[in-house]
Amino acid sequence: MKRTLLTTLLTLFAAAAFAQRGGVTATVVDADTGESVVGAVLTLTPVKTPEKKQYFTSAFKGAVSIPSLAYGEYSLSVAFLGYNNLDTTFRVSASKVSLGLLKLKPGVQIETVVKEAKALRTSQKGDTVSYNAGAFKVVADADVEGLLKKMPGITVTDGTVEAQGETVKKVFVDGKEFFGEDVTTAIKSLPAEAVDRVEVYNKLSDAAEFSGMDDGEGYKALNIVTRPGMRQGQFGKLYAGFGYDADTETEDKFKYIAGGNANVFSGDSRISFIGLFNNVNQQNFSFEDILGVSGGGGGRRGGMGNYMVRPQSGVASVNAIGVNYSDTWGKRNQVTFQGSYFFNNTNTENRSTVEKWYEAPMIPDTLSTNGYSDTKGYNHRFNARLEWKISENQNLMIRPRFSYQSNDPWSRTTGWQYGAPADGGSGYSRTDNFSDALRHGYNVGTSAVYRAKLGKNGRTITLDGSFSYSDNTNNSNSWSNVKPISDVRPGAGDDPLAWDPADYTDLRYLRSEAPSSSYSLRGSFTYTEPVAKYAQVSLQYRISYNSQERDKRSFVTDDDTFTGGVLNPLLSNSYESGYLTQSVGPGFRFSKERNTFIANVYYQRSALDGQIVRDDAEKIKHAYNNVTYFMMGQLNINRENSLRLFVSSYTDSPSITDLQSVYDVSDAQNISHGNPNLKPTYSHRVNFHYTNSNVEKGRTFMWMFSMNTTLDYTAQHLVQRPGDITIDGQAYSPNFYSTTENLDGYWQLRTHLSYGLPIGFLKSNFNVMAGVIYTKTPSMLGGTVDAATGMISGGERNDTKNMGYDFRAVLGSNISENVDFTLSWNGTYNEATNSLNADKSKNRYFNHTAQGNLKVVFPLGFTFTASAAYSQYIGFTNDYSEDYLLCNVWLGKKVFRNKRGEVMVGVNDLFNQNQAFSRSTGSGYTQNSTNSVIGRYYMVQFNYNLRRFGKKGSRNIKDYDGVESSSGSRRMGPGGPGGPPPGMFHGPR
Missing domain, CATH: 2.170.130.10 (TonB-dependent receptor, plug domain)
Structure with missing residues (x-):
C-alpha cells in the first residue's frame, strides 16, 4: 500500500513538474553599436525533442517575448542578414526567464552572390x-x-x-x-x-x-x-517643377510645384521637415477645422470642434510647411518629447454645378444652380506630448496644443428651382445667394494625465484632466432672394429666353457680426484593483463642464454696400449656455495569455443651463439621465487567428441652438426653426473583427462587421412649398421649411472582407476587398406650419433606405524596383428607396473606376512613368451616364553619378477630360454635382533624393543599404529608380 501511494505521489509530482511552463524575454541588439535589431529570426529547439522547433521574430526595439514554454533545456539560434548567427542554450525552470541582451556581431558583406528568398508578407x-x-x-x-x-x-x-x-x-x-x-x-x-x-x-x-x-x-x-x-543620418526628397497650361481661360497659365521632405535621425533624436508650394492642386495635409467652415466643426456642447479634415472641393494654390521633433532625455531616458508645428495657406477657387431632382414622395421639382467661390485660408497648428517617467511606479504626461485658423470666403450661387404646376410641380423660384465673410479664431488647451501603481501589481490610480479655450469671430455680408414663388414660367411668350429679373428677384441685404467664445473643463479619476491573478476591477468617475457664448447680430441694409442698416431680431441670435456632464461606474477586466474580456457600465447625468439673450430672455434648462456601457472581447485562437468584439452605447445631447424656439431665415428660401422638446440621442454600437494571417503562404484575410442603431434619432421634419408664412410681420414663401424631432429607427449595418495573396508566376501581390453597407434614415415629410409656435403638425414618416455594394481589386507588381505597376478596379452599386413612395421603386446608380500606374527604369537611367484612370457614373433609374479618361505621361532621365537625381518632362491630363462628378440620394431626391478640377498642362520637373547615413554621414551604400529588412528580399540602392512626381498616381484633382 505504501509503495502504491509513493508511486502515485511521485507520478503526480513528475506530471506537475512536466506541466509547468514559463515565459522567456530577451532583447536582440547589435554587438558593436548597441542598437536594437528588429526582425531577427529566433529558432528555438527543445533539447529532448529537437523535431519540435519553434520560430519567433524580434519586435519593436528588438524585444522578444515568448509567453509560454514547458520547463526544460533549449538551444537558441538568432539570425539576421548582415550578422553572424548567435547560438546559445538556456533552461526554463521558473515562471519568468530573462535572457538579457542577445548580441549579434556584424558579418562580412557579400555582394557577389545574392540569393533572393520569398519574403513573408x-x-x-x-x-x-x-x-x-x-x-x-x-x-x-x-x-x-x-x-x-x-x-x-x-x-x-x-x-x-x-x-x-x-x-x-x-x-x-x-x-x-x-x-x-x-x-x-x-x-x-x-x-x-x-x-x-x-x-x-x-x-x-x-x-x-x-x-x-x-x-x-x-x-x-x-x-x-x-x-x-x-x-542614424539624413534622408528625404526634394522636387521642383514649372509648367504651362495652354488650354485654360480662367486659371493661371503658368504652373509650378516645389517641395519635399527631409528627415534628420540621430538615435532617439529625430526631426522631420515637410514643405509644399504649388498651384496645381497638390495637397498633402489636413487642417484643424475650429471654425466649422468644412461642415464638420462646431460640434456639440462646446461649439469649437477639433476635427482633422481634408481641404474642400475646387482648385487650390497651396503653401505649406511643417516640422516634427521627438527626443528622449535623462540618464534613464525617463523624459520623452514629441511635438509638431504646421502652417498652411490656401487659395481655393471652385466652379460648381448642382442638378437636384425631387421625386416621390416629394413634389416633383428640379433644382439647378451654378456657383463660384474663392476662399483664402490660413492655418497654424501646434501640438506636443511630454511624458515623464517619475519612477518605476509613477508617470506624468502633458499634451499642450494651439491652433489658429483664418478663413476668407467669397461665393455666389444662382439658378432656379422649377416644376410646372400643370405637371404637379410647385412653380418657379429664383436662387440668388451671395456671401463675403471673414472668419478667424484660435483654440488653446492642455491635458495632463498622472498615473501611479500602488505597490501591488494591477493596483493603480489615474488622474486625468484637461482645459481648453476657444475664441472666434465671424463677420459677413450677404444677400438672398426673398421673392415669392411664381406660377409663371420664366421666358414664357414669344421669346423663351427673355425674362424680367424684377418678376422673380427681390434681394435682401444683410451685414452680420458673430463673435463667440467657449471653454471646457474635464476631469476623471480611475482606480483599479486586482481581484485574481488575471482579473481586475475598476471604478471611474468623470466630470466635464462646457460653456459657450455667442452674440450674432444681423442688420438689414438697403443695398450691396452693406452699410448702416436696422438690427433684425429674427436673424440675430445671442445666447450663453453651460453643459455639466457627470458619469460614474464600475469596470471589470480579465486577461490571460493575450485573451481579454472587459466590461464597463456608467450612470450618466447631463444638465444644460442656457439662456437666449433677447428682450424676453428665454431660459433653457434640461437634464438627462442615461446608462451607458462598454464591452470588449479579444480572443487569440492561435498565432494566425484572432477575434475582437466591441459592444458599446453612447449619448449625444442636443445643443442650445437645437433647442431654441427661434426662426432662422438667413436663407429666405430655406427657413428652419428650433425644437425645445428635443431629447438626447441614445446609440448602440457593435464592431466585430476577425483576422487570419497565413505567414508561410503570405495570405491575409480580414472580416469586419459593424452595427449602429439610434433611439430618439434627431431627424429632419421637412415641408416643401409650405405656402405663405408670416414671421414678425414679414411674409415669406420659402421652398422649404424644416424643424427637427426625435424618431426611433436609425440603422447602419456594414460588413467588409479583405483577402490578399502573392501570385508567384506574375511576381505580384493581389488584393481583393468587398463590402456591403445598409443605412435606414428616418425623417418626416409634409404637414402644416403652426405660425404661433413655429412647429410642424401632421406629416408622414419616411424611411430612406440605402443599400450599397462595393468591390475593389488591386494587382501590384513585386518584380523589382525597376518595374513597378499597379492595376486596380473599384466599383460601387447603390440602391435607394423611400417608404412613402407608393410604387416602392428603387433609385439605382453605379460608378466604377479602372486605373493603371506604371514606372519603368531602362538602361542608362531613362525612365517612363504613366498613369491612366477611366471613371464612369451610370444612373439606371434616371438614365444618366457620365464618364471621362484621365491620363498622365512622363519621360525622365536619371542624373548624377549616384543617380539620385531625375529630370522629367510630362503632361497632366493628356486628353483634357478630367472631371469632378458625384451622385448622392436622400429623402425624396437625387443629386448630381460637379466641381472644378485641374486640366491639361505640360511641366518640366527635377527630383532629388537625399541619402546620408551612418554616424559619420556616409554616402556609401554598404553603410546602410546592406542592412536588409527581416525578409532579406529587398535591396534598395541609391541607383534605384526615382518615383513619379507627387500626386502622379492619384485620382482626379
Missing part, C-alpha cells in the same frame, strides 16, 4: 497585424502612402487611411507620435525605403495603456518601424 500577434515592407516592392523614392496602397486590408483615399474597415487616427514612427493627428502629412513625410515594417493595431488611450483597463476610447493606429540602418 505579414505576421500577427494578438490584435496587431505586421506587414513586412520588404515583401511589397515600390520605386526607390516612393513615400509611405505608395507602400500602404499595396498592402492587403489597407486603403488610402485622398490621404485618409482605412485599415481593417476602420479609419486610422494616428501614425507612429518607432512607437513615437508623428505629426500629431494629421495622418495625411505623416504618410507623405517618410520614404518607403526607410520602412522595415508597418504595424496595424488598436491603440489604447493614454490612461488605459498605463492602467491596463481598456476604457473604450482607443483608436486604430499605424506604427511605422524604420530599418535599423536608417536610424
